[in-house]
Amino acid sequence: MTTEPVPGAAPAAATADASGDVLRAEHITKRFGAVTALHDVNLHLGQGEVLGLLGDNGAGKSTLIKIMCGFQPPTSGRIILEGQEITLKSVDQARSLGIDTVYQDLALINELTVYHNMFLNRERTRWSLLSNRSMRRTAQEQLDRIGVNIPSVDAEVAKLSGGQRQAIAVARAVTSSAKVLLLDEPLAAMGAKEGAMILELIKDLKAQGQVSIIMIMHNYGQALEICDRINLLQHGEITFDKLAKDTSVQELNDIVIEEYRRALAEQQRQKSA
Ligand SMILES: Nc1ncnc2c1ncn2[C@@H]1O[C@H](COP(=O)(O)OP(=O)(O)O)[C@@H](O)[C@H]1O
Numbered sequence: 001m002t003t004e005p006v007p008g009a010a011p012a013a014a015t016a017d018a019s020g021d022v023l024r025a026e027h028i029t030k031r032f033g034a035v036t037a038l039h040d041v042n043l044h045l046g047q048g049e050v051l052g053l054l055g056d057n058g059a060g061k062s063t064l065i066k067i068m069c070g071f072q073p074p075t076s077g078r079i080i081l082e083g084q085e086i087t088l089k090s091v092d093q094a095r096s097l098g099i100d101t102v103y104q105d106l107a108l109i110n111e112l113t114v115y116h117n118m119f120l121n122r123e124r125t126r127w128s129l130l131s132n133r134s135m136r137r138t139a140q141e142q143l144d145r146i147g148v149n150i151p152s153v154d155a156e157v158a159k160l161s162g163g164q165r166q167a168i169a170v171a172r173a174v175t176s177s178a179k180v181l182l183l184d185e186p187l188a189a190m191g192a193k194e195g196a197m198i199l200e201l202i203k204d205l206k207a208q209g210q211v212s213i214i215m216i217m218h219n220y221g222q223a224l225e226i227c228d229r230i231n232l233l234q235h236g237e238i239t240f241d242k243l244a245k246d247t248s249v250q251e252l253n254d255i256v257i258e259e260y261r262r263a264l265a266e267q268q269r270q271k272s273a
């Protein structure tokens, strides 16, 4: 149990390296047995930048996030945080270095209340007692500020909807003092209203310029609205890297349609072979 960092604490901006990057993944390859999920991936994240990571199902997006947050090691390649190579051994270690993550497959504890989940692994203590009153109050304030609507911070997480759970996981991450946030499809389980709130929240964070964000998304329109830059991952390789202002929904659609055409052609070729 730790007392630091507490949610709502002012985040310290990360130090960028000489090229302005906070986080770099260099030559990352990941194999699961015969499956190569990632092949020589190079990705970089600038200080204060919001990077959208797009790509088809199975492209390797979640695998890349899980490597950068310490959940699993790469088969080969390096992770550089603030100019220093790091070897991540666990998600907790990554968090202590300032990398906080919201997984696609959520990491909330169903049996605990909303506010205990908000403070998971960073519980507030006071003379070594859990300071429930303080955590409840802060959790409520943060959710109010963000606009997340839940019946009560005392509610058990198991009783909430998928979208509400997702909103709490995102709220927990964005109110941490992380330097880097990795969000794997944060809008996936959400309704339009909750999704819009999260987008607003990320815009606010961006305006403050303290935190750098990688966000996996599916909606190109939303991605172009919120992100500074877009990377496209196809079959384990980054095939596209452009500033959001230099691309369009049309261009992204065309690339993906081309990918479908090629997959179809390949299928037909195999059938007739
Ligand atoms: N733990 C694992 N064991 C075996 N294969 C995996 C594992 N995790 C992911 N994969 C495979 O790696 C590829 C990329 O998966 P993933 O990163 O989840 O894609 P995305 O998030 O882009 O949909 C898929 O072929 C998937 O089946």
Ligand SMILES: [Mg+2]
Pocket (backbone or CB within 6 Å): 061, 062, 063, 104
């Ligand atoms: Mg995924």
